[in-house]
Ligand SMILES: [Fe+2]
């Protein structure tokens with residue numbers, strides 16, 4: 001059996017998504033056994049190439065195709081491609097949270113493997129919709145905002161937890177209602193598949209953010225940092241991060257564990 005962290009690195013770097021999904025399903029099912037092989041002293045390797053770069057073209061955020069033209073199949077495919085890309089990236093990010101940060105409680109690793117596994121399910125649900133429109137993942141250019149934020153926070157667990165699950169994924173909680181409202185513009189079959197996928201994603205994502213905030217607070221406590229650094233940490237990992245929200249999903253954010261003073265940052 002491969003050593004736990006080496007296996008995580010291998011699955012994170014895997015660019016054939018069927019293999020990535022299978023690797024993760026095995027890892028999640030046999031977690032305790034596989035985790036028993038963990039050697040926390042195994043060196044953390046560089047993460048210079050993100051796995052999707054093998055089948056996508058990367059462009060700056062401002063140059064990704066317009067996602068608001070939902071009246072044509074092409075426009076709908078652009079919209080779904082963008083969400084497929086976020087879910088795919090989320091798989092590698094969760095794996096990287098687990099791979100990179102060492103000597104933490106077993107629960108930390110278990111949580112992120114579960115998240116990575118759930119992200120593969122989200123990815124597959126949305127990929128199926130993209131396929132039904134006649135398109136493939138990689139057909140449109142993508143941006144690397146999430147990966148860049150992960151790179152900037154690769155030395156600091158507090159920053160990683162604040163910026164990725166605690167900010168970027170939490171943004172998804174606010175976007176849920178807005179995205180779901182787009183469904184009305186889709187043909188009936190597509191509408192049904194999309195809303196079913198969004199229901200599963202909304203439920204799981206509250207838990208993902210909850211894990212992020214839980215480990216953010218743990219890391220702050222453990223390393224003598226203050227949870228009040230949240231906003232500064234996010235701004236360092238995500239330059240230009242915006243905090244004001246038109247539609248703040250207070251209910252979902254409260255369920256995920258945001259405090260009232262943290263919620264006030266987004267008002
Ligand atoms: Fe997801």
Ligand SMILES: [Fe+2]
Pocket residue numbers: 090115119169204205208
């Ligand atoms: Fe997630």
